[in-house]
Amino acid sequence: FKAINTYAAPVIGYSFGIIRWSHTDIDELNRLNRTQLTRYRKLHPNSCIERITISRPEGGRGLVDFHTLYNSEIDNLRQYFHSKDTPLHRTITKADRRYTQLNLHEEHAQLERSHTITQKKEEWSRKTLHGKHYNIVQNPYIDQELTYKWLTMGQIYPETEGFILAIQDNVIATRNYRKFIIKEAIESDTCRKCHQTTENIDHITGSCKLLAGTDYTERHNAAAKIIHQELAHKHNLIQTKRVPYYTYLPDN
Template identity: 25%
Template sequence: MLHPKSDVDRLYLPRSKGGRGMIQLELSYKTSTIGLYNYLDNTEDWMLQLVNRHENSKRLHSVTKESDKFSRELDLEIEINNLLSPTEIARKTKKKAKHEGLKQLESRWQEKPLHGQFAARANNADVDTQATHQWLRNPGLKAETEGFILGSTGSKFCFTRNYQANVLHNGADPKCRFCDERIETIDHLVSGCSILTPGEYKNRHDRVGQYLHWKICNRFSIKTQSDWYKHHPEPVTEGKDVTILWDFPIQTDRTIQANRPDIVIKDRKNNQCFLIDMRVKVKVKVMNQTPGAEKKNYVDINNDQPEDRFLRRQDYVAPQVWNLSVDVRAKDSLIAGDETSMSD
């Protein structure tokens, strides 16, 4: 069901940019026309040169005029390299036109006050755009499910009670159907409801941790299951030069509240220790948060460790997975298993 005033603009973008991979026919027509004009204008075939001359002399709907118009619309600056063949010139110009066209579609999407919020957020410097849109490349989901997820995150359309009460005005109570305390928005359901915290949210958090633990075990060549979802982290996993703790309290000399990071990696070979505490959040909370707030929780543990212990240095990593976006640091330091960023 569409709202009578809903946005009917159709912006088709590639999956790598957060779209659904369909072709924008209008843009396709424009880039083809520009490509055709550039081919005709540079061809050495005498018959095609005649066609070009005929197109140039037409008053209306000529390839030349349309190509000019579309190039202006796309802010396309065409530099002709005479060393290239007409086919290469046409292909290169078409590619450039497509690039400019997609850039315009992307910015039109981001400028939308409601529908563009997710697109704008996903393009921020702290978000790994490629990892964020990775799921769209091979989702294994039915088209309807994929559309529903994209609709919920991108355009905030979901049949929540808040939507029913404040958009459809059907007299529904906007309060959350589970906790009956807060307004039932998507953000509230995704990670703000007190009733869903112990079950749904904890399960989701543990599943993310399960993947990280599996990835870390693989990185340190510890034998694991072939698939991450079959992997069940043990409280203590021993490798050749490494001990990995999962949800395991760290013994400290004095009482410290935050002494239970999700994962601890004691790397004896490099004499390092990593405390990993991860969160699954909605973007609103991340944006409102003071940078480094979680790190403070673990400063006490760092200070508590006497220098003569085998750990020379400890580091703290806080991967954050938001609703459908991935923190750059999470990917760089853990998911990719990059050697340098782990030891930095």
């Protein structure tokens, strides 16, 4: 993501205002980004599209939106030419009657609108599956900054990051998803473990009785080990170096 934003996007951005790009062309650039990320397993093909270009502190992945970049470059170039008072700049401004996408002759020409972050969030929240996670995070008792801190720290592989977001977007191939969303011809959407209720993300991550004594316990113990080790080091209760949580064994 950083490579795309830092190296690829600016190179393309240099052509905005010089080469004539259509709305469809820019849509294709955004689509190309998504397909390449999917190809290399960094993005689930059914993940929320709006979320990709929302900033990481707000729950997105911070990828450049070429529509936003295009409008920004066009606006900056127009302001530059209109702010100059040299004969050359005045001549260019007067002559550009839709010869370029800057259309400098019209001082207050309207730019093509792109979705703002607020509009993207609204679209994200309105989606039945994708919006479920977003609407939960908006609860006043949830700290959004801490919730999405892992997205800003850059400590996990992009493939893992994409998988976690796919879980949050409810697009993992559970039986419920396959039967009612993908419309696969399966007889039942009941859980393959407990065979008692619908198999969806919420059930798998927190309410399957057969997983309660194993996977859920291991998950809680792992979190407790991290907290225990941090507190022990903070209060100088142990002198050993920090070790990965999965090898840490708290003293009784």
